[in-house]
Amino acid sequence: MEEKREDLASILPYLPLIRRSSSSLLFWPPKAQSSLKALSLGPDISRVDSGDLLADAIADLRHSSGLSSDHGRSFSSRAADGYALFFNELMSRADSRMWFGDVIPTLARLVLRLPSLLVEHYRNADNDINGRGITGFRLLNQQEPGIVFLGQELIAALLSCAFFCLFPTSNRGKKHLPTINFDQLFASLHPKGNNSQQEQKVKCLIHYFERICQCMPTGVVSFERKVLPFEQRSNYISYPEVDFWRTSAISLCPFEAFPSGLIEDQNYEALEVDFANEYLGGGALHRGCVQEEIRFMINPELIIGMLFMPSMRKNEAIEIVGVERFSHYMGYGSSFRFMGDYLDKKQLDSFGRRKTRIIAIDALYSPRRRQYEVEGLIREVNKAYCGFFYRSKYQCCQKNFQETSSSGTHFRHNGSEAFSETDRNIAIKDGSSSRHGNGDISLPFIEDYHTNYEICHENIGIATGNWGCGAFGGDPEIKSIIQWLAASQALRPFIHYYTFGEASMQRMEEVTRWILLHGWTVGDLWSMLVEYSSQRLNGNSNLWFFSWLLPEQAARSSDVHYMSE
Structure with a gap:
């Protein structure tokens, strides 16, 4: 129980609740509880039946929760104007009556239940139900890998708190935590008519609240901070350096490009890449409306990660x-539009989670020349590798290798007996190496990726696109190759790349097919990428990577293996 109290202690300063003495029981401040009870009884009792009165009620709630003087951060007049504008003018009268008559009271009742939902959550974590290693809701600090499982009902209660702007804002900056209350999102609705995408974002969130009030979902969502430690640690893959990539003998995984379609609509078992800001969610609750922000609007449960996930470091x-x-x-940026209800039919895994897997990785912002420097290349490929790396995959390979090793059979990578020193080090760190009389170390890599994942009971690839490009200003050809390298090194069985119609990516299928035809390894492709980047920096080439690679492919193919040694 003591460990769970520590979990609660880490997150409590960022919740609007209070705890008496050293118990694990949580409560609303008495005045806030009275205000919430009034809201829960509907407009006949609360008198809240319009946007401007809702704004007054939110300001009163913040005051009764002790948040009105939250380091000078009060509920602003612009936020109040935004709530009034949306519910009085942008929403139809029929919908507005429904919201104030049904939805607002339901959300207030849900918020009132937050203390009991959290107590139940910590009790389940304490009992470690089904032996799944569930830990209590807590702050997942930088450089501390960890995972938290939250029920969808608890997430709904927390998001309702965000709608009522009830989370404390003081000290969030010191912990590198992003905004979580909805006040700034509503404030950005002004001036009227100039921020149509903001109105559409609010419509997505309003629809979410309507849905959960009609039928509360009962699944589970997990939030995990993944870290590649800078220092060497037992049983961990540490932050790779240049030699790790230069000498890797791992084969490149299958690569398929899709000129149309969206990552979130893909129907494969894949990890879907969120082109993230270092602060999770980016401008989701501000003015942003590109890939990450849109994903947070159509999957609003993502927003709760912003409550307890500090910004990401490069590892x-x-x-x-x-x-x-x-x-x-439909649409993107200023053309974004909410287009109605979506019924999610994704199956559940053994934890009760939908099989929607999203990985947030932040690229370099406005990298210019830096993206061609080795330091920049290492930063980006390691960021993607951190996201794509699947530790249990290596553990599974270890088990499979040990079983075959006992029968005198050894796996060879692409039919070769040679493994890079870095790959040997990986095996040693993971405890997956096997020493023989001659001192050689054999590694548990299997040639066929799909067979390997079947053995591991997993077949989860990568679904991505022009990560770090667009508003971030990255080179899309370089970024596509970097993600391919990372996915391959992470032993993912495939990468599906959505180009979103980007003209510069039309040659991607031709390039990747040629590379796979020649059997290049991760080390081979990395070496070519470094050579190109060096020429680009030195002014010896002004071509894009795909054009630079293909015209001279025949001459270079004979030198590739020499370069990677």
Whole structure:
């Protein structure tokens, strides 16, 4: 129980609740509880039946929760105007009556239940139900790998708190935590008519609240901070250096490009890449409306990660599994539009999570020349590798290798007996090496990726696209190759790449097919990428990578293996 109290202690300063003495029982401040009870009884009692009165009620709730003087951060007049504008003018009268008559009271009752939902959550974590290693809701600090499982009902209660702007804002900056209350999102609705995409974002969230009030979902969502430690640790893959990539003998995984379609609509078992800001969610609750922000609107449960996930360092990624999708949409940026209800039919895994796996990785912002420097290449490929790396995959390979080793059979990678020193080090760190009389170390890599994943009971690839490009200004050809390298090194069985119609990516299928035809390894492709980047920096080439590679492919193919040694 003591460990769970520590979990609660880490997150309690960022919740609007209070705890008496050293118990694990949680409570609303008495005045806040009275205000919430009034809201829960409907407009006949609360008198809240319009947007401007809702804004007054939110300001009163914040005051009664002790948040009105939250380091000078009060509920602003612009936020109040935004709530009034949306519910009085942008929402139809019929919908507005329904919201104030049904939805607002239901959300208030849900918020009132937050203390009991959290107590139940910690009790389940204490009991470690089904022996699954569940830990209590807590702050997942930088450089501390960890995972938290939250029920969808608890997430709904927390998001309702965000709608009512009830989370404390003081000290969030010191912990590198992003905004979580909805006040700034509503404030950005002004001036009226100039922020149509903001209105559409709010419509997605409003639809989510309507759905959970009609039928509360009962699944589970996990939030994990993944870390590649800078220092050497037992049983961990540490942050790779240049030689790790230069000498890797791992084969490149299958690569398929899709000129149309969207990552979130893919129907394969794949980890879907969130082109993230270092602060999870980016501008989701501000003015942003590109890939990450849109994903957070159609899967609003992602937003709760912003409550307790500090910003990512260069050796970190955030993986979220189980979020439900609630909205259809169209467009991007200023053309983004909410297009109605979406019924998520994804199956559940053994933890009760939907098989929607999202990995948030943040690329370099406006990298210019830096993206061609070795330091920049290492930063980006390691960021992707951190997100794509699947530790249990290596453990599974270890088990499989040990079983075959006992029968005198040894796996060879691409039919070769040679393994890089870095790959040997990986095996040693993971405890998966096997020393023989001659001192050689054989590694548990299997040639066929699909067979390997069948043995591991997993076949989860990567679904991605022009990560770090667009608003971030990255080179899409370089970024595609970097993600391919990372996915291959992470032993993912495939990478599906959505180009979103990007003209510069038209040659991708031709390039990847040629590379796979010649059997290049991760080390081979990395070496070619470094050579190209060096020429680009030195002014010896002004071509894009695909054009640079293909015209001279025949001459270079004979030198590739020499370069990677």
